[in-house]
Amino acid sequence: MRLLSLHALERIDAGERANGISAMAKRYACNAAEKAVSSAMHVFGAMGISQELGLERVFRDVRMLAIPDGTYEILTLIAGRELTGVPAYRA
Numbered sequence: 001m002r003l004l005s006l007h008a009l010e011r012i013d014a015g016e017r018a019n020g021i022s023a024m025a026k027r028y029a030c031n032a033a034e035k036a037v038s039s040a041m042h043v044f045g046a047m048g049i050s051q052e053l054g055l056e057r058v059f060r061d062v063r064m065l066a067i068p069d070g071t072y073e074i075l076t077l078i079a080g081r082e083l084t085g086v087p088a089y090r091a
């Protein structure tokens, strides 16, 4: 996650386009966060869904990250376009 983000930032600093790698970094990071919180919920069982731990709040918040600034599907289309040079849509 960190390496992908740093790689994208390095490209931007160099004045290059980084749409594809940025899309990969965001998708990977959000997905990893969702999996981590989901695992924590699993480990804590009923306490995970209680309001005491605050985990249920993080669980809801983390799901939101995958919507603004590019949903997974759109990020995948962006990364695919950069890797293959072929846009998903043609005019």
Ligand SMILES: Cc1cc2nc3c(=O)[nH]c(=O)nc-3n(C[C@H](O)[C@H](O)[C@H](O)COP(=O)(O)OP(=O)(O)OC[C@H]3O[C@@H](n4cnc5c(N)ncnc54)[C@H](O)[C@@H]3O)c2cc1C
Pocket: 067, 068, 069, 070, 071, 072, 073, 074
């Ligand atoms: C809290 C919040 C803050 C926001 N802040 C900003 C902001 O600051 N600036 C800004 O510009 N926008 C902002 N947005 C808008 C945000 O970028 C869009 O809501 C987001 O990109 C999803 O677009 P949409 O809601 O039109 O969903 P839709 O485009 O209707 O997508 C609905 C679902 O269909 C999927 N989908 C859509 N098209 C395709 C396709 N071609 N192939 C496969 N699947 C597809 C999507 O992945 C998604 O799962 C914000 C939204 C929210 C919820």
